[in-house]
Amino acid sequence: QSVPGITMDRVNVGGSESGQQAGYLGKGAFDSQTTWNVDGMPLTDMSSRSSPFYYDFDMFQEMNVSTGGSDLTAATGGVALNFILRSGTDTFRGSARIYYEDDWMQSKNMPADLAASIGGVSGEGNRTDYYQDYGFEVGGPFIKGRLWGWGSVGKTDVQIRTLTDV
Numbered sequence: 001q002s003v004p005g006i007t008m009d010r011v012n013v014g015g016s017e018s019g020q021q022a023g024y025l026g027k028g029a030f031d032s033q034t035t036w037n038v039d040g041m042p043l044t045d046m047s048s049r050s051s052p053f054y055y056d057f058d059m060f061q062e063m064n065v066s067t068g069g070s071d072l073t074a075a076t077g078g079v080a081l082n083f084i085l086r087s088g089t090d091t092f093r094g095s096a097r098i099y100y101e102d103d104w105m106q107s108k109n110m111p112a113d114l115a116a117s118i119g120g121v122s123g124e125g126n127r128t129d130y131y132q133d134y135g136f137e138v139g140g141p142f143i144k145g146r147l148w149g150w151g152s153v154g155k156t157d158v159q160i161r162t163l164t165d166v
Contacts, residue, residue, distance in 0.1 A: 005067045006079060014101055015131040019158040021050045026067035026079040033078025039085055042075065056154035058095065058137040061086045088148025092140030097154075101131040103161075120163030129159040 001008050001022070009023035025031045036044045036051040045052040062084045069077035106127060115123040135154025142149050 003065045003067070006065070014106065014128055015099070015133070015158060016128045016160060018131065018133070018156055019160075021054070023050075024079065028068060029076075029078035031078075033076035035075055035078065035080045037080065037082040040073075040082060054156075055083070056135055056137075056152050058097065058135055058154060059086060059152040060084060086137065086139060086150050086152075088139040088141060088150040090141050090144050090148070092138070094136060094138035096136040097134060099131070099133040101128060103127065103129055118163075121165040122161070124161075126163060127161050129161045130157075131159075132157045 001012065001024075005027050006024050007026075010017050010020075012018060012022065023031055025034065032046075034044070034050075035042055043052060044050075060083045064080075064082040064084070066074060066080045066082075067078075071080050074080040108124060110119055110123075110125055115125070119125050133154065133156045135152060137150070137152035139148065139150030141147065
């Protein structure tokens with residue numbers, strides 16, 4: 001979403017779109033030319049033009065994005081995403097995260113006349129009921145200098161309220 005030259009099909013405000021994969025494309029390319037790679041290995045689901053699974057972003061050391069055919073190793077001239085996995089080292093390390101958002105943390109900025117006409121049952125429109133994302137990652141040596149391990153676990157729960165308050 002913040003990469004220059006990339007156009008997204010939605011804006012993820014406060015995590016409200018975190019339960020869905022966003023579509024995107026680069027200048028001069030079709031969405032069918034997007035490729036997803038992990039450590040250089042392609043894993044694009046060509047039938048849905050997306051990644052075949054969701055990611056715990058703590059599992060990545062870095063993410064590379066190239067657009068417009070600028071990467072000679074990419075299979076297409078579209079946007080190429082390459083995620084580099086973290087790996088274990090001779091030092092134990094880790095991190096944890098907790099993100100939380102609730103309905104009461106959101107602004108109510110819909111004018112009364114608009115809320116009455118299109119705000120739905122609650123008068124608040126579509127909105128995030130709550131958003132929770134938590135997880136951790138940890139890595140280190142099994143045998144110092146020879147065998148390392150690393151792993152991450154995460155969970156995201158997004159609850160959206162509709163115009164009919166469902």
